Amino acid sequence: MHALILYGTETGNAEACATAISEVFADTVDTEVHDLADMTPQAMLEAETDLVVFVTATYGEGEFAGGGATFFEALRETKPDLKGARFAVFGLGDSYYTTFNRAGETAATMLTALGGAQVGDTARHDTSSGDGPEETAEEWARGILAALATPVAS
């Protein structure tokens, strides 16, 4: 099994989470970690991966952090058919702001609307909670692995 782990970051928290997730996956899944700034929807589809994990922070007034902005704008414009594709979303945000984790939610909504099937729940890490983002990502990743092992009821 192969997974693409894509992150959009301003301050490196999402990148650190992407790395943490890939380390949890390492025993059972081959992973590749990329910055969304170096990725296009086209390249993502051509990778023919079994799972795409989006790790995205929320920036400014609910926008995608870092390379996420361009990637999801491209996705919005090109509207590729994602039927049969599986994805998971780990969102990072700060509950101090009203736009808390909006980017992660927007990502999940967009990918579902294009036909993708979400694995597990959208994680909503809260940097104001005092929980370490990487520890939270590791726990979430174990949950995703468990969900992958369970046949999807459809």
Add this chain to the structure above:
Amino acid sequence: MNKLQTQQIEPSIAIVGSGPAGCYTAQMLCKRWPSAQIVVFERLPVPYGLLRYGVSPDHQGTKAIARQFDRLFADGRVRFLGNVEVGKHVSLEQLQEAFDVVVLAAGLGADRPLPGLAGDGVYGAGQVMRWFNSHPDEHSFAPRFGATTTIVGNGNVAVDVLRLLAKHPDSFVGSDLDPRLIESQPSRIHVVGRSPASAAKFDSVMIRELAEIDDAVFDLDAVDEFGHEDKRIQAKVDALLDLTAASAVSSAPRVHVSFHFGWAPESFESVGDGRTLRLVDTASRSAVKLIQTDSVVTAVGFDSGLRHEIDRASLESDVSDLECGLLNTGLYCTGWFRRGPTGGIPANRLDAKMVCTRIIEDVESGALTPAKSGLEALETHLHPDTVDFSGWRRIEAAEISRTAHGRCRTKVADVATMLDLARTCTQEHTTPMGVGNVTSDVVGN
């Protein structure tokens, strides 16, 4: 074979400064060379520079970026060496003799002064923010804002100062702001910027945040309201309009804040009993506005080099390529030290990334041959009072254990106490169990 090659190529690396620029550099180089010796030197006994002393105390989410770096230091991949000032305790030459790669990331800037504004009652916003953050250097700094203060500048730092002065003292639960620092807040605050509202540098989210101060009234003199094609500009203008419209209904506010866009300060003079800030309209240069104010906070950016132990210009050489952070063979710079005092944490992360790319290229191309043993070669030059990461952890444990007033920590604000706490080796092991717990046992029973 492969392993041998890897070992040969890993350089010893010293990074000067443990703020975001330095720590991102350590993080990225560590990713490339996991077993290289990487040491981050810090002038203070405590790490993280801007995260600890520049980011506002009520923005704990931003300060939490430090947790990335905690992991780096905690598992020993990168070493922290605090209370070592390069240029004073050890020379840059000594550092370069000991390490293959030296990266300078100590670029804290001084507040840029404004012509015509100086003397009593005029404070730089950078210094004010360090003071609000209990920086040991600002221990004796005692700004008196008075009943009316005026903040000059329209960047995010200006809004940080505004928010800390305008928020209700009870609304700092969860922050690490020392409550004594907000015992006397002004009831009247002016914010002056030379640009029109649409060109103000603050982010809209910073203005949205002000709307949560529900016992304050905000107003503004003029806004170039509509038709901004740039979404970010329109968002900023909308946030300002929402802020001022929402607060119009509140009566008897605790604090009244007025934004003045398109005005530049000319002078700050004593007139009779009070003091007057004289503003000139930046468009026509003819209209004048006078503001009665007890104090002025200048938040108009930074100049390079608050401290001058290391002067970048004198380190440049024939091989310098500042665009990618190269100063001389084996000597690099990043962050504000490299490009001057502009840009926030994300910009410094990208800066570190770029400089690391150059360092890696130089080592892999053979332009730089790793040969130096690192810390070992420097040890005889170091004084005994250095603070390592476990020393910092002891300081931090003491801070986190003190949560009076709903604070997430109470910062230690002086170097002597920091050093005491760092030195205290945990001797609890020798204390009989329960001795320290008498009170809680009684309560528990």
